[in-house]
Amino acid sequence: MENGAAPTAKPVIVAIDGPSGTGKSSTSKAVAAQLGLSYLDTGAQYRAITWWMVTNGIDLEDPTAIAAVAGKPEIVSGTDPAAPTITVDGVDVAGPIRTQEVTSKVSAVSAVPEVRARITELQRSLAAGADKGIVVEGRDIGTTVLPDADLKIFLTASPEARAARRSGELKGADVHATREALIKRDAADSSRKTSPLAKADDAVEVDTTELTLAQVIECVVTLVEEKRAGK
Ligand SMILES: Nc1ncnc2c1ncn2[C@@H]1O[C@H](COP(=O)(O)OP(=O)(O)O)[C@@H](O)[C@H]1O
Ligand SMILES: Nc1ccn([C@@H]2O[C@H](COP(=O)(O)OP(=O)(O)O)[C@@H](O)[C@H]2O)c(=O)n1
Secondary structure, three states: OHHHOOOOOOOEEEEEEOOOOOOHHHHHHHHHHHHOOEEEEHHHHHHHHHHHHHHOOOOOOOHHHHHHHOOOOOEEEEOOOOOOEEEEOOEEOOOHHHOHHHHHHHHHHHOOHHHHHHHHHHHHHHHHOOOOEEEEEEOOHHHHHOOOOOEEEEEEOOHHHHHHHHHHHOOOOOHHHHHHHHHHHHHHHHHOOOOOOOOOOOOEEEEOOOOOHHHHHHHHHHHHHHHHOOO
16 A cells, blocks of 8 residues: 555445335435435435426326426435435425425326436436445335445335324324325336336345334444445
8 A cells, every 4th residue: 555545445335225115215314424425315306307397387197298308407416414405407496396296296207218317317427426435215226226336225114114104204194095195106116117116136125114213224334334344
């Protein structure tokens, strides 16, 4: 080693996939913060492009209409896990992308191949530019976006646990209706032709139903540290 300098750690790429409400965002943010890595919420990017389409009156029942404008909005993601940001054409959309309207329409938009190609390119470039490494969470990160990730995790949980977690967030929301909406969105995301929600063959599956968030975070941090140590 020249000048006795300490070796610089190789950037580590972590892919976390799974259905809605399994804890991907909370886990990824915490793991990235704890390990000094960047963090990317790819669902927020699909929500942002959906928000733009809704705002601009695009017919979301028509995949050709969606494909025709997929390249128009400029979507920028801030990857600091302590303060992730998302803008569309310079407008902060962190709030508006979480509405029921966007949630109910995002699967139709994200199924369009031109949308996926556009967003996948953004994701790969953000991952390549993360000096220390990055935790990227979504549905197709381990299978399609970053197939060479150093570590792939696939989070699962029972529909009941996921619905209870989500309705806890959406204060007062009916657990049954939330459960039905989750199941419908997962079915759409899993059955689309282009890069569906799926576990990569080499992903580690973690069932979070009976685990606390702190336990899931600890489990993933340990797996990253083991990878880094070459175990
Ligand atoms: N293991 C867990 N136990 C209990 N609640 C959890 C757990 N993991 C996440 N949560 C909570 O569930 C909700 C959904 O988690 P989130 O990380 O947004 O899931 P996802 O990104 O997979 O949709 C959040 O309110 C979060 O605090
Ligand atoms: N890598 C990804 C991430 C999200 N998505 C789409 O974006 C939607 C919203 O993702 P999200 O992660 O914000 O969803 P939540 O489970 O957090 O509600 C999903 O239902 C998918 O339709 C995708 O297609 N591919």
